[in-house]
Amino acid sequence: MVIYDLICDSSHTFEGWFKDASDFESQQSSSMILCPFCDSELVTKKLAAPKLSRKSNSVPQQQQVATGDRTAEAFAQLQDMLGRVHTFIEKNFEDVGNRFAEEALSIHRGEREDENIRGTASVEELKQLAEEGVTSMTLPPKPINKKKLN
Numbered sequence: 802m803v804i805y806d807l808i809c810d811s812s813h814t815f816e817g818w819f820k821d822a823s824d825f826e827s828q829q830s831s832s833m834i835l836c837p838f839c840d841s842e843l844v845t846k847k848l849a850a851p852k853l854s855r856k857s858n859s860v861p862q863q864q865q866v867a868t869g870d871r872t873a874e875a876f877a878q879l880q881d882m883l884g885r886v887h888t889f890i891e892k893n894f895e896d897v898g899n900r901f902a903e904e905a906l907s908i909h910r911g912e913r914e915d916e917n918i919r920g921t922a923s924v925e926e927l928k929q930l931a932e933e934g935v936t937s938m939t940l941p942p943k944p945i946n947k948k949k950l951n
């Protein structure tokens with residue numbers, strides 16, 4: 802049994818129940834589907850918003866965000882700290898870009914020199930790394946310096 806959202810030529814929307822997709826098509830082509838509101842035979846499937854295919858347990862990615870009064874001390878301190886975190890990382894960690902997961906694994910397995918690395922990884926990759934016993938940290942994004950933007 803399939804349920805379709807249907808729409809007639811006068812924009813009435815209603816649900817139609819069919820045995821399967823071909824049942825809908827044969828009923829539609831022989832004008833057997835009537836709009837319950839105006840008896841129109843010109844009924845089509847309402848286009849549903851495309852459903853994003855998501856892996857079962859993944860949630861849409863959200864960033865944690867904080868904001869505040871730019872002149873307030875706490876917010877200024879936070880920006881300053883984040884800035885320093887990034888400076889520290891840039892100085893002390895080698896940038897391996899999108900090879901992060903690969904490199905982290907080979908360090909973990911002792912296949913390459915042990916060193917501090919940074920780069921980008923997907924949530925999926927981080928999960929795999931964690932399963933292998935590699936601990937990594939997701940870094941807060943670099944604070945955007947408004948002065949530099951303008």
Ligand SMILES: [Zn+2]
Nearest residue numbers: 809813836839
């Ligand atoms: Zn109608």
